[in-house]
Amino acid sequence: MRTDLAVIGAGPAGLAASLAAAARGVRVALVDAAPEPGGQFHRQPAAGLRARRPEALHHQWRTWIRLRDGLAASSVRLLAEHHVWCVERTSDGLTVHALLGPDEEEPAEVHATAVLLATGGYETVLPFPGWTLPGVVTAGGAQAMLKGGLVVPGPTAVVAGTGPLLLPVATGLAAAGVQVAALVESAGPGRLPRHVRSLAGKFPEGAGYAARLLRHRVPFLARHTVVRAHGDDRLTGVTVAALDAHGRVRPGTERHLPCDTLAVGHGMLPHTDLAEGLGCRLDGLTVAVDGEQRTDVPGVWAAGEATGVGGAALALAEGHIAGRSIAARLRGTAPDPGQWAPAARARARMRRSAAALDAVYAPPARWTDRVTDDTVVCRCEEVTAGAVREALTLGAGDARTVKLLTRAGMGWCQGRMCGPAVAGLAGCGPTPSRRPFARPVPLGVLAEQHTEEGHS
Numbered sequence: 162m163r164t165d166l167a168v169i170g171a172g173p174a175g176l177a178a179s180l181a182a183a184a185r186g187v188r189v190a191l192v193d194a195a196p197e198p199g200g201q202f203h204r205q206p207a208a209g210l211r212a213r214r215p216e217a218l219h220h221q222w223r224t225w226i227r228l229r230d231g232l233a234a235s236s237v238r239l240l241a242e243h244h245v246w247c248v249e250r251t252s253d254g255l256t257v258h259a260l261l262g263p264d265e266e267e268p269a270e271v272h273a274t275a276v277l278l279a280t281g282g283y284e285t286v287l288p289f290p291g292w293t294l295p296g297v298v299t300a301g302g303a304q305a306m307l308k309g310g311l312v313v314p315g316p317t318a319v320v321a322g323t324g325p326l327l328l329p330v331a332t333g334l335a336a337a338g339v340q341v342a343a344l345v346e347s348a349g350p351g352r353l354p355r356h357v358r359s360l361a362g363k364f365p366e367g368a369g370y371a372a373r374l375l376r377h378r379v380p381f382l383a384r385h386t387v388v389r390a391h392g393d394d395r396l397t398g399v400t401v402a403a404l405d406a407h408g409r410v411r412p413g414t415e416r417h418l419p420c421d422t423l424a425v426g427h428g429m430l431p432h433t434d435l436a437e438g439l440g441c442r443l444d445g446l447t448v449a450v451d452g453e454q455r456t457d458v459p460g461v462w463a464a465g466e467a468t469g470v471g472g473a474a475l476a477l478a479e480g481h482i483a484g485r486s487i488a489a490r491l492r493g494t495a496p497d498p499g500q501w502a503p504a505a506r507a508r509a510r511m512r513r514s515a516a517a518l519d520a521v522y523a524p525p526a527r528w529t530d531r532v533t534d535d536t537v538v539c540r541c542e543e544v545t546a547g548a549v550r551e552a553l554t555l556g557a558g559d560a561r562t563v564k565l566l567t568r569a570g571m572g573w574c575q576g577r578m579c580g581p582a583v584a585g586l587a588g589c590g591p592t593p594s595r596r597p598f599a600r601p602v603p604l605g606v607l608a609e610q611h612t613e614e615g616h617s
């Protein structure tokens with residue numbers, strides 16, 4: 162199909178952009194891998210589950226209703242269950258390549274004059290002994306089970322790691338009837354005073370979560386970490402311990418918490434594969450954009466977590482700005498930023514608080530000390546921390562060389578899970594991975610492309 166604008170990602174950023182652009186006469190195709198729009202924050206239960214009160218599991222329900230009803234009333238064409246593996250520049254614009262169907266094998270293409278990358282982010286989980294046991298899930302995964310499947314991962318949970326996502330996960334599980342034995346946060350309150358100004362707007366939200374934790378009697382263990390998950394066939398409990406100011410376990414503070422579920426997360430990383438494939442400039446690990454949310458590749462915009470992790474409200478503001486900018490640029494005019502000044506002010510404020518949250522919730526220092534040699538680091542290729550360390554002694558100085566020597570990062574997820582862990586063990590910061598495709602692509606689909614190109 163041919164359209165003016167292809168938006169990839171139907172989360173808050175993609176929805177806001179689609180509505181803003183369509184309202185200004187742009188033909189929009191909104192492409193998403195999920196069966197329903199909403200993205201991570203507004204993830205909806207499958208229609209077949211007939212949820213009677215889905216709003217009970219959500220924050221900012223009214224925002225979702227506005228987006229959902231706006232989409233239904235708009236001319237935006239929603240292309241659900243389209244898994245985009247690549248966006249390509251062509252002589253007459255941009256081509257979005259997707260795979261359809263449950264097996265993701267049927268190819269589909271969208272030809273567009275402009276593309277907005279609103280692909281969101283994904284969770285980081287750092288390894289520790291026992292983290293591959295059944296019963297250990299990611300914090301966002303536990304929340305996705307609850308919001309999307311209306312199920313809880315188990316009757317007794319510990320929520321652990323670091324970052325603001327742990328708060329809605331712990332309170333959401335507790336409200337759904339899970340006994341949350343503890344929220345274990347490795348960050349301490351020590352860094353907060355330095356960021357009071359930037360975080361002032363977040364305090365009411367934080368107070369709300371604190372009240373909910375109290376109401377559900379969830380113990381909050383700040384500056385603590387899970388040092389080991391226990392169990393033979395599945396999780397039976399975890400050992401938690403207090404951390405000192407240098408991120409080392411304080412001797413004698415270890416204690417055992419029985420649980421059948423550990424929901425764990427250590428922050429988020431942006432999805433940048435499609436942007437990298439297009440040759441967009443990155444700023445560290447995020448897609449670099451200007452004040453209009455334009456990347457440095459003509460015709461390509463980016464908004465939401467792909468340009469920096471900062472929450473659903475920031476994604477909405479960025480999407481709105483991108484949609485208005487795209488509408489003006491496609492008409493061949495320069496947009497007037499004054500028309501989106503309130504959104505730009507909100508964006509600046511929320512980016513400041515996102516940077517402050519990043520500083521407060523840095524992953525625990527010295528976490529690698531607690532990763533035993535037999536701990537699996539790369540789950541796809543079953544590479545242990547010992548094998549990674551051996552590669553380092555052989556002279557590997559970066560994650561790429563470790564990958565070549567051990568196969569860590571060569572499996573199905575292409576290093577999305579193990580990348581930060583391997584970088585941490587190698588003592589270097591995480592770097593963009595440069596994956597040629599955002600998704601695994603059947604060879605038949607690639608061969609078909611080649612044949613078509615040969616004939617044209």
Ligand SMILES: Cc1cc2nc3c(=O)[nH]c(=O)nc-3n(C[C@H](O)[C@H](O)[C@H](O)COP(=O)(O)OP(=O)(O)OC[C@H]3O[C@@H](n4cnc5c(N)ncnc54)[C@H](O)[C@@H]3O)c2cc1C
Nearest residue numbers: 170172173174194200201202245281301465466472473476
């Ligand atoms: C697992 C998880 C749980 C979260 N829970 C919370 C929470 O409880 N509270 C909170 O404040 N924040 C939460 N966040 C953060 C929150 O999701 C974001 O702040 C917000 O949703 C970002 O909006 P976005 O539009 O940038 O991306 P998202 O909402 O993540 O939307 C991105 C969309 O892009 C689609 N997509 C990505 N890649 C492709 C591709 N290659 N092809 C097709 N479609 C693609 C995805 O299916 C998704 O629908 C969570 C994040 C994650 C990863």
